[in-house]
Amino acid sequence: MAIPISYNVRSVLSRWPAALVAVVGIAGTVGVFVAMLAMAAGFQATLVSSGSPENALVSRAGADSEMTSVIDLEQLRIIADAPGVARNAQGNALVSGEVVAIGAFPLASSGTDANVQVRGLSPLVLDVRPGVRIARGRFLQPGLAEMVVGRNAVTTYQGLDLGSRVEFGGRTWSVVGVFDAGGSAFDSEVWCDAIILNQTLNRPDNIFQSVTARIESPDHFDVFTDSLTADPRLTVQVDGEQAYYARQSRVVTTMIQVMGFLVAAVMAVGAVFGALNTMYSAVSARAREVATLRAIGFGGGAVVVSFMMESLVIAAAGGVLGCLAALPVNGFTTGTLNWQTFSHLAFSFRVTPGHLTAGVVFALAMGVLGGLPPAIRAARLPVASALREL
Numbered sequence: 001m002a003i004p005i006s007y008n009v010r011s012v013l014s015r016w017p018a019a020l021v022a023v024v025g026i027a028g029t030v031g032v033f034v035a036m037l038a039m040a041a042g043f044q045a046t047l048v049s050s051g052s053p054e055n056a057l058v059s060r061a062g063a064d065s066e067m068t069s070v071i072d073l074e075q076l077r078i079i080a081d082a083p084g085v086a087r088n089a090q091g092n093a094l095v096s097g098e099v100v101a102i103g104a105f106p107l108a109s110s111g112t113d114a115n116v117q118v119r120g121l122s123p124l125v126l127d128v129r130p131g132v133r134i135a136r137g138r139f140l141q142p143g144l145a146e147m148v149v150g151r152n153a154v155t156t157y158q159g160l161d162l163g164s165r166v167e168f169g170g171r172t173w174s175v176v177g178v179f180d181a182g183g184s185a186f187d188s189e190v191w192c193d194a195i196i197l198n199q200t201l202n203r204p205d206n207i208f209q210s211v212t213a214r215i216e217s218p219d220h221f222d223v224f225t226d227s228l229t230a231d232p233r234l235t236v237q238v239d240g241e242q243a244y245y246a247r248q249s250r251v252v253t254t255m256i257q258v259m260g261f262l263v264a265a266v267m268a269v270g271a272v273f274g275a276l277n278t279m280y281s282a283v284s285a286r287a288r289e290v291a292t293l294r295a296i297g298f299g300g301g302a303v304v305v306s307f308m309m310e311s312l313v314i315a316a317a318g319g320v321l322g323c324l325a326a327l328p329v330n331g332f333t334t335g336t337l338n339w340q341t342f343s344h345l346a347f348s349f350r351v352t353p354g355h356l357t358a359g360v361v362f363a364l365a366m367g368v369l370g371g372l373p374p375a376i377r378a379a380r381l382p383v384a385s386a387l388r389e390l
Contacts, residue, residue, distance in 0.1 A: 034351065101201055107158070134148070137177030318366075
């Protein structure tokens with residue numbers, strides 16, 4: 001025979017001050033847990049969304065990022081002629097040889113310098129990446145010291161507003177446009193002409209870090225890859241653009257998740273002790289009630305389930321409250337260092353239904369840990385001695 005749930009609800013409400021302490025402790029833990037998951041998901045989504053399923057990124061074999069790769073002009077031409085590469089109406093291969101550098105620009109929030117990824121690219125890049133659009137101003141003209149900046153870069157760094165003049169690499173650049181890359185990592189970058197960037201950095205004009213190629217369709221990806229890896233003139237590796245950026249996000253995403261779990265674990269210990277204190281107090285205060293329930297026929301198992309239900313009600317309330325507290329961080333924009341490129345990356349927190357579900361499950365787990373020992377103690381109370389106190 002089971003003890004009615006209504007009994008547990010009334011019991012929690014009658015001890016609401018003690019229950020509230022446990023609810024707040026669990027809510028704080030869940031809020032931090034969900035926020036850290038949202039931070040990791042936001043960083044990963046920002047990088048992964050930079051890739052397109054129709055694009056392939058070609059780099060030097062063995063390179064773990066664009067920064068450690070070199071592709072020369074002759075190799076670029078071979079890549080452009082490979083089967084499967086899409087072409088525009090004029091018959092030009094949709095490939096973009098890209099030069100990647102790091103520039104120091106002051107943060108708008110503090111004025112301290114941050115590493116910003118400066119990307120030199122082909123005039124055809126907007127055809128290669130059709131998801132990128134010019135939001136304000138215009139696109140840069142090849143052969144000129146002009147920059148277009150991502151929409152996050154405009155607000156994150158000083159001096160990158162449309163129409164500004166920027167000193168970088170010993171050259172003065174004009175900011176002629178602001179582009180919108182749909183919330184991807186490109187929104188934190190500064191783009192310019194690849195040849196001009198090489199000249200500014202005193203690099204050879206015919207050297208690039210990577211080549212991004214637009215493939216006719218995902219079905220042609222294997223044909224494109226096989227033609228390049230089998231060509232004796234090339235020593236390259238080919239990645240789907242999405243897979244490449246997913247790999248780039250791994251280090252920081254893992255670090256954020258590990259830190260989040262550690263912080264949540266420490267807080268969870270305190271929350272569990274709060275729940276233990278609340279439930280042990282309930283057992284002590286209700287010894288006669290428990291004895292009476294046992295005397296009228298409720299077994300020890302029913303008592304354990306009853307007290308566990310109370311603990312889970314408290315935990316569920318804390319879990320829901322913690323999830324609600326974490327919701328405002330959804331869309332909050334912050335920035336961190338991408339350890340793969342050593343550049344600053346702005347990204348937004350992303351709270352998903354999966355994160356909220358994980359938060360509630362985490363709360364219920366704390367409820368089980370905090371409720372089971374007191375529940376067992378309640379079931380083991382000696383009935384006769386407890387009834388003598390009536």
